[in-house]
Amino acid sequence: DAGVTQTPRHEVAEKGQTIILKCEPVSGHNDLFWYRQTKIQGLELLSYFRSKSLMEDGGAFKDRFKAEMLNSSFSTLKIQPTEPKDSAVYLCASSLEQGAVFFGKGTRLTVV
């Protein structure tokens, strides 16, 4: 029973680099979320897709963060260019409408 799969688990980037994080949601789920998690800010919503349509693009994160969902089984989050303040854990999650939300194990990003 495959849950949400995120790759890579760890990423180290130099300031200014472009990085792409990947997510495979639970098969059949039509909602997909990208979150950033830090100890100070907690969970911050970056993007939300419903049936592959972008419903929420994260407001303050719009300028350097771009999430895409080219098909129902794969999503990417691109950060371009990276900055040290982007160091955090990035979580992908999926759900059926109104259902329980299933999270991946996350990608820990360190920007140096």
Next chain:
Amino acid sequence: TQTVSQSDAHVTVFEGDSVELRCNYSYGGSIYLSWYIQHHGHGLQFLLKYYSGNPVVQGVNGFEAEFSKSDSSFHLRKASVHWSDSAVYFCAVREYSNYQLIWGSGTKLIIKP
């Protein structure tokens, strides 16, 4: 504005004790409430949810939560905690009508031996 409040940043109990983790929300529409657990270094895992019916809902690993409309609360309880319950617990509210999912700030449960 919808809010979810978890007033306790940390709760410390001894193994075998009972515990209650508090969650209060402010929202007037149709919602459902849920609890999630996050062990260190992992993503969040679903514990339980409530949307109607019996206000006491059972979850995994002996957890239960009780919905109270009058108190705008959805507190999580466990009768006897185990060391493996050490984690951060998040309360969340989701509207029926749209996608909005509002998260509490989390409560770290610390279990002393």
